[in-house]
Amino acid sequence: MEQRSTPMGSAGHLLATLRRARRFSQLELSLQAEVSARHISFIETGRTQPSREMVLRLADVMGLAHRDCNRLMNACGYAPVYTDLPLEEAAMAPVRHALKMMLDKQDPYPAAVLHNTWDLHLANQSLQRLLSALLPAPSLQGRVNMLEIIFDPHGLRPYMTNWEAIAALLLRRLALQLQTQPKPELTSLMERLLAMDPPANWQTPEPNTWEGPMLTSELLINGQALSVFSTLSSFGTALDAGVQELMIESYFPADDATRLFFETLAAQAD
Known part of the structure; x- marks a missing residue:
């Protein structure tokens, strides 16, 4: 005992x-x-x-x-092992440059830098164009949380034809994250999401469902069906606490129609 x-x-x-x-x-x-x-x-x-x-x-x-x-x-009375510098510090210039390069190279497809609380830190031009076209301007002011945007009935939720499956999977991932990162910000986020009419029985995966590293969202925008898969990556060898908490989410077209949609959106903005 x-x-x-x-x-x-x-x-x-x-x-x-x-x-x-x-x-x-x-x-x-x-x-x-x-x-x-x-x-x-x-x-x-x-x-x-x-x-x-x-x-x-x-x-x-x-x-x-x-x-x-x-x-x-x-x-325990010892000095910290890892630095924890604001991203704006001069010493973090190489990290800022690397993040900007990754986001820019992802155009014309969306990409974002997120904190591990799912707050949006940086977005490339493609993601900014998409969110500005779909969401009311006030929802993009101040702190923007990507999970809340997906759950919000005035956010991306109405455009996602497989929202039930995506939302349930995201809740399960967040619950798993909370097990290893029991931080107040994540607990508060989970409470907010569960108050936004989540899918019933989200804790139980559908039979024969494969929950791999990629997430595929099906969208319907202006009558056009789109399919986008996303991946998350991080700085696995980071020696700074704040940098380790950053996630790079990259979105890719899953079919030619979606590829053409983003290419056209970028061309119209030029």
Whole structure:
């Protein structure tokens, strides 16, 4: 039986919280970190002060995000391992350049840089043209969340002919994300989406449904049927906490009619 953790805010409590969020028992974590379960218990109850190397080993075994690793290091009295610089900083110029290049190269097809809370950070010209043509201007002011736009009855939802399937899949992915990233922003996002008339029984995938890395959306815009698949990528080798939290979503035409639609939309804007 696991021993009780020390009071809220302590290093031991944080380690226990991160461990449980990633569904590790004390025994599983100890085996993978090659230490005794008693040692893990002593860290969590505040009876042992872990070394810097031990904290890093536990973070690696649990697959902690950079930000969570920094939090754990700070709680244990050590300096953060990863930087956390605003994207506007001069030192982040190479990252900004890389993001802009990826978005520009995706034209005439849409692409966006999202935070891991699904807030829109950057959009290329193609995505800006599409959203401006379909959505009311006020909905594009201030913070724009891509999942909320998809669920909003005044957003992209009316244009998506397979909205039920897409929305259910996105909710399941968000629920899975929350298991490993139990952050307030994601919890609040889930609550907002569930208040927007979600699909019934979204927790249960349809039989024989393949939930692969690509998401295919079927759209009907001005009477024209379009098919778009999207992929998500990230900076897997990022050494900055903020950069690791960025996602690049790229959209591609799944048929010739959709390809022609985006090419024509771009040509009309020139």
